[in-house]
Amino acid sequence: MRKRGTIAAIDVGTTKVCTTVARIDDGGGVRVLGVGVTPSSGLHKGLVVNINEAKESIHESVRKAEQASGCKVESAYVGVTGRHINSQNNQAVVAISRNDKLVRPDDLKRVLSSARSIKVPSDRKLLHVIPRGYAVDGQPGIGNPVGMHGFRLDVEAHIITAGVSSVQNLVKCVRSIGVDTEDLILEPLASAEAVLTDDEKQLGVILADIGGGTTDVAIFRGGSIWHTAILPVAGYQITRDVAIGLGLPFDVAEEMKKKYGNVSPAYETKRTRDNDTLTTNGHGVSHQDLCDIIRARIEEILRLIVLEMPNSDYETLVPDGIVLTGGSSNLAGIEALGRNTLQLPVRVGIPRNIYGITDVFQDPAYATSVGLLLWGAKYGGTQTWQPRGIGSGLLHLISRIVDLFH
Ligand SMILES: Nc1ncnc2c1ncn2[C@@H]1O[C@H](COP(=O)(O)OP(=O)(O)OP(=O)(O)O)[C@@H](O)[C@H]1O
Ligand SMILES: [Mg+2]
Structure with missing residues (x-):
């Protein structure tokens, strides 16, 4: 949106399209x-498979959001998912050559731009370059090196790329409605x-969004992103x-899944449900x-999610366990099943940190x-683009690929 302080976002999901319009207040709320x-x-598994149909759904969702907010949506933050997403880590180093040997924001920019200068095949586009951590003169584990003294600055960055055509199809749909x-x-x-706390990201946690077509995974450790993956099952x-x-x-x-589905561990429910028969539209099935x-x-x-980690020592890697979002995490009993199956803390994440018309968002499907x-408000163009302190999520910067489709 061009109106000062007003932003819009479009989540083009496999089962729903959700457009939101929000105002960023002076305090960043x-x-x-x-x-x-x-x-x-x-859409299928997060990908546009029919441009005209996808365009229609997006158009309808944008029109409704415009009507509800009284604002015209001219531009929006758009979510990307799907199997075409790949991630990898890369390292880069720069020398701090000034006399005072003080690390400045410019040095961060230089080292990140060096980290993103990896060879990207022509059928892929760079989506994000996110610092996982810095080292100054070989001392690792530094969240924000600005202000420190040193001769060399290293960064380890998490690099996320997307399939060009998949992303272009999505952008084309959005652009075609103006x-x-x-x-x-x-x-x-x-x-x-929307759902993780800074402490969780610091200690180690898995975010898993079990939607309609994909299960999107992001693992955080040490306050920063550690790994991302998109699983084509949900x-x-x-x-x-x-x-x-x-x-x-x-x-x-x-309908039956949503109305009667309950995944509490089998031993808890067996006796009570054995004889129940459920009927919907003339179809009868056993509840069990x-x-x-x-x-x-x-x-x-759940098992596929934790397989994204390199070894089975999950408790050490992600002591804060798993935070589930996405519509499928509405299934009754999913937290208990998760704890039982994985021996990890599991909670369902309800979106937070927003104000105004938020009733609809009291549901993990809207995370x-x-x-x-929140991303747009934090890193986007209507605000001074600047990371907020170190434990606040993805910290400093995400390299915006401004010219992605120009
Ligand atoms: N109460 C419920 N119990 C079980 N499943 C549910 C419930 N509510 C919603 N779902 C499921 O959640 C899924 C939709 O979730 P969500 O809205 O997060 O998906 P999406 O964002 O459209 O898709 P994706 O992110 O995968 O592209 C559907 O498969 C739906 O059946
Ligand atoms: Mg989704």
Whole structure:
């Protein structure tokens, strides 16, 4: 949005498109002015598969948000996800050549720009270059080296790239309805902004957004991003399992999953549910069978999430465990199942740190939407773009690729 202090965000999900318009107040708080949610079509596993259908869904969602907020959406922060996302780490070093040997913000810029000068194949685009940590004269583990003395500054950066055509299709849909893309943001990074605390990021935590088409994973340690991954399995597969397993039409399976699904560990529920029969639209199924099918898939997803870590010493790597977001984390009993299956703390993350019209956001499915706004407010163009202190999330900078599609 061009209006001063007003920003918009579009989360183009596999099951819903959510556009939000918000005003950033003087203290940096984000006040939501309007929200527009529509079911999405033309998307599969986070990717645009039908431009016209996707465009229509996005248009409808933007129109609703404009109506609700009374603001015209001219540009927006747009979330990106899908299997085409890759991440890797890279190191870079620069010399501090000035006489006083004092690390300045300029040196940070230089070392990051050196870190991002990796060879990116022509079919991929750089999305984010995020510092994981700095070292001054070989001393590692420094969150913010500005003001320190030294001869050399090293950075380890997390580099996220996306498939050019996948991203171009998304940007094309958004542009075709007259909205410019302010910035593209990897969705799990946005969700993390909305639900994680600084302490969790510092100690070690996994953010997992189990949506409709993808499960988006971001692992934080030492106050910074450590690893990101997109898994192509989520709520859609759960519904398909129920439909196939119980011989139900897809929409009936979806309704039953949401209405009666409960994934509390099997031993807790077995006795009470054995004889229950549920009926929806004339289809009768056993409650126990329904829950067993859903639980099996959720257990698999939870195990896939922790497999993103290099070894099984999860308690040391992520003592704060897993924070779940995304619509599928609404499943009753998911926290208990997670704790039981993984022996880690598990909580469901409800978006926070926003004001105004927030009723709709009291749901983990909206973590990405809220996070996109928070991200825009924190790192975007309407504010002075500057990191807020060291433990505040992704700290300093995310390199914005301003000319991504120019
Ligand atoms: N109460 C519920 N119980 C179980 N599943 C639910 C519930 N509410 C929503 N879901 C599931 O959540 C999924 C949608 O989640 P979400 O809105 O986070 O996805 P999305 O953002 O559209 O998709 P994605 O992020 O994967 O592209 C659907 O599969 C839906 O069935
Ligand atoms: Mg989503």
